[in-house]
Amino acid sequence: xxxxxxxxxxxxxxxxxxxxxxxxxxCLNLGHFPAAILxxxxxxxxxxSTHGAKLFIPKWYFALxxxxxxxxxxxxxxxxxxxALVHYWPIFVIVSLAVFSASVGLGWLLMRRGIFPGSTAxxxxxxxxxxxxxMMAESYGADVRLVAxxxxxxxxxxxxxxxxxxxxYTSMGVMQVSIPTHWFVEDGLNLAKTLIIAVGISTAAYxxxxxxxxxxxxxxxxxxxxxxxxLVIELPFLLLTATYAIIGWSIGLRFNSAILKHAWQSLPQxxxxxxxxxxxxxxxxxxxxRLADYDLFTSxxxxxxxxADSIAVIAATTTVDTSFVMSMQxxxxxxxxxxxxxxxxxxxxKMA
Numbered sequence: 001x002x003x004x005x006x007x008x009x010x011x012x013x014x015x016x017x018x019x020x021x022x023x024x025x026x027c028l029n030l031g032h033f034p035a036a037i038l039x040x041x042x043x044x045x046x047x048x049s050t051h052g053a054k055l056f057i058p059k060w061y062f063a064l065x066x067x068x069x070x071x072x073x074x075x076x077x078x079x080x081x082x083x084a085l086v087h088y089w090p091i092f093v094i095v096s097l098a099v100f101s102a103s104v105g106l107g108w109l110l111m112r113r114g115i116f117p118g119s120t121a122x123x124x125x126x127x128x129x130x131x132x133x134x135m136m137a138e139s140y141g142a143d144v145r146l147v148a149x150x151x152x153x154x155x156x157x158x159x160x161x162x163x164x165x166x167x168x169y170t171s172m173g174v175m176q177v178s179i180p181t182h183w184f185v186e187d188g189l190n191l192a193k194t195l196i197i198a199v200g201i202s203t204a205a206y207x208x209x210x211x212x213x214x215x216x217x218x219x220x221x222x223x224x225x226x227x228x229x230x231l232v233i234e235l236p237f238l239l240l241t242a243t244y245a246i247i248g249w250s251i252g253l254r255f256n257s258a259i260l261k262h263a264w265q266s267l268p269q270x271x272x273x274x275x276x277x278x279x280x281x282x283x284x285x286x287x288x289x290r291l292a293d294y295d296l297f298t299s300x301x302x303x304x305x306x307x308a309d310s311i312a313v314i315a316a317t318t319t320v321d322t323s324f325v326m327s328m329q330x331x332x333x334x335x336x337x338x339x340x341x342x343x344x345x346x347x348x349x350k351m352a
Contacts, residue, residue: 008053010054010055013048013053013054013055014055016048016053017044017045017048017053017055017249020044020047020048021037021040021041021044021045021245021248021249022040024039024040024043024044025037025039025040025041027040028040031167037241037244037245037248038159038244038245038247038248038310038313039159039160039163039248040248041244041245041247041248041249041252042156042159042248042249042251042252043252044248044249044252045248045249045251045252045253045255046156046252046253046255047252049252049253049254049255049256049257050255050256050257050260051257052257055249055253056253057246057249057250057253059206060203060206061246061250062214062246062247062250063202063203063205063206063214064198064199064202064203064214064246065242065243065246065247065250066202066214066215066247067197067198067199067201067202067203067214067215067218068198068235068239068240068243069215069243069247069312069313070198070201070202070214070215070216070217070218070219070222071194071197071198071218071219071222071233071235072233072235072240072243072312072313072316073215073219073308073312073326073329073330074218074219074220074221074222074223074226074233075222075226075233075235076315076316076322076323076325076326077219077223077226077227077323077326077327078226078323079226079227082223082227082323082327088292091288091291091292092327092328092331093331095284095288095302095303095328095332096328096331096332096335097335098284098303099127099280099281099284099303099305099332100126100127100332100335100336100339100343102277102280102281102284102305103122103125103126103127103277103305104122104125104343104347106121106125106273106276106277107121107122107123107124107125107126107273107347108121108122108347109273110124110125110269110270110273111347113269115266115269115270116143116146116266117143119137119142119344119345119347120137120142120143120146120147121150121273122142122340122343122344122347123137123142123147123151123340123344124137124142124146124147124149124150124151124154124270125150125154125273125274125277125305126151126336126340126344127277127281127305127332127336133147133151133211133336133340137344142344146266148254149255149260149270150270150274152251152254152255153255153270153271153274154274154277154305155251155310156251156252156255157274157275157278158278158304158305158310158311159310159311159314161278162300162301162304162310162311162314163314165297165300166297166314166317166318187232187234190231190232190233190234191234191236193231193234194222194231194233194234194235197218197221197222197225197231198218198222201213201217201218201221202214202215202217202218204217205217211337212333212337215308216330216333219326219330244313247310247313251310277305278304278305281300281303281304281305282300282303284303285299285300285302285303285304286299288302288303294321294324295320295321297318297320298320298321298324298325301314301315301320301325302324302325302328302329303328304329308326308329308330308333311325311329312325312326312329
């Protein structure tokens, strides 16, 4: 039966999405899945959106949610962790270069086989923040529809696989899922400071159209203030729950039937390319695990190809070295931000 929701009103759409998200989140929590709320909202949105539901999350809502995630990432970057990470800067360069090179190579293969035109394949597989990669791809003349499709399909696959691996580790007793310390506000002043950074900086970055700025600028400012003892980041779980929902819905609602129809013929090749990128990142994680003093799952999240906001949620809800994971995600994003346009143009012109 081909279920469609086109006869529903907008409030009915949102009610169905909310109810489905709550039910699925409850089921995933029973299975002790990390990032259960984000996954439930993402899958619920994909289901409704691909069956005719016409819903969208305003972009500035998504920007605000990314600001909160940026502060969540900053909370893990404590001073002692940052001081220790300074000594491992060669690892950040090597891993960032390896993941970026793998994505460029796979993108070049898709372009050479005539599956995608120009630099679209390179931007579609670029392992940075998905929203930032879509914005940058549009600025540099790529087909933004295909880039968005590839980016958010990759985010969905990376998030799902990481959550499944985390669930396996938890069930085997290798690590335990973290329990939120508080649902509501513990320190009103610290919450106000945190919200000023999350909301103010992310809004400014959104207005100025800074690629990835809505998440990474609040993270860097909050990290600096925390490092010098000027801020204690306060993030009650109720606020994080709303943030996870917005992130999950924003990702899922992009998978509408029009985009899927447009990309249907290339879907097998895209899935193969994304799977290859994930496998290559897994091999890099194994090398990182063997050469550096980090557990295997921490290494996997650190080398995971993109979806920094969803990876931040999974890292925050599992017992891993969150500071290392977030530092690696940040360094790779900056790497792609600096070299992505140059490499994409070179691949699209000189290597075509």
